[in-house]
Amino acid sequence: MKLAFFSSLVFLLSTPDFSTAAEESKSLKPCTIRSPTTDRFFNLNPIRREPPEEGKKAKEGEEGSWHAKGHDYGANFTINFCGPVVEELTHVVDLSKDYWKNVSAFYERDGEQYAIGLENSEPVFRGRKLVLNYTGGSLCPSKSSLHSHEAPSEDERRKTTVISLLCESDPLAKTSISFVAAVDDCVYFFEGRSPFACGGVEAETQALSPGGVFGVIVLIAVLVYLIGGCVYQRTVMHQRGWRQLPNYAMWAGIGRFVMDMFIILTSSCARFLPSRRGYSRVSLGHENGRRGRRNDDENRLIDNLDEEWDD
Structure with a gap:
């Protein structure tokens, strides 16, 4: 049995x-x-x-x-x-x-x-x-x-x-x-x-890492900000062109600031670039020498004329 x-x-x-x-x-x-x-x-x-x-x-x-x-x-x-x-x-x-x-x-x-x-x-x-x-x-x-x-x-x-x-x-x-x-x-x-x-609740498989999830959230927030802001500026504020962007004045000021900084930096860096200033200085030295000799010749000529006049 x-x-x-x-x-x-x-x-x-x-x-x-x-x-x-x-x-x-x-x-x-x-x-x-x-x-x-x-x-x-x-x-x-x-x-x-x-x-x-x-x-x-x-x-x-x-x-x-x-x-x-x-x-x-x-x-x-x-x-x-x-x-x-x-x-x-x-x-x-x-x-x-x-x-x-x-x-x-x-x-x-x-x-x-x-x-x-x-x-x-x-x-x-x-x-x-x-x-x-x-x-x-x-x-x-x-x-x-x-x-x-x-x-x-x-x-x-x-x-x-x-x-x-x-x-x-x-x-x-x-x-x-x-x-x-x-x-x-x-x-x-x-x-x-x-x-x-004992069993429990099945853990859902997360396809994205925590950093990926945060990035998706930030991207969605940016899209909502841009699309919602454009709709508001166009329908309520009756803006057109680039002024439809939300906070256009702030972004335009940031753009100008960036351009100004770029110009300042490029102009500052241009001083360290090789140039023809050395050659220009030499040329100017020759011109100054010629101008000095010309002035001496003129003074000598004037002195000679003064002596002949006295005679």
Whole structure:
């Protein structure tokens, strides 16, 4: 009776949520979901463990994937949410090596690694229960003697993991995961508790940065000022031409000030430009010399005439 109950529960939890859930998941980012009953938004990405960047150490308390004690099962479990485990797998029983990098849950026993589900980043709702389901692990014991190394196929019964995520409302509480039961050494039930399983309001994606938003606001204000001012000047003040601009006198004064400053600056800078003043000075010196000699000749001529007149 107990086995039949668990088998029915496995069927309900592992069955796809038909077209409605599939259509909703297409419009959402991986590892996120919106509740169909409460419309609350759930984002499980913060509890997904990632390997540390090259040359950097993992944050304290976030070394490796999540771990759950197996208690009477005889093995402990390593699990990640919405992604493969951080640990590097060396030998996974009954699973092609190409799939080792996609294992999201596994346990070790007698030196062998057994995958209990491959990566899945699409949580689903079973009624009001938030569930994350991993399938396609190692072969179940009934076919373990085959030791197949081919890719998983639909006619093979492989190990599956079902994680029921519960809301941890305590703001100081941390995410945790615990082992619940295993059916036929084939289906494994876990219970996860996390503040991120409580849901909330979906944050709207902001296309513009704060600086961009401020720039748009300033641009709209300038357009309203110009268009509104022009309409007022034309209809109420009966202005035409450039005088239709709002505060025309002020802008005209600013324009004249800028032109005056430009003229002053250019005239000041012109003094430092190379010119022909040196050549002009030399020419003037020659002219002054000629003029001086001419005056001397005239004075000498006058003196000579005076002497002849005296004689």
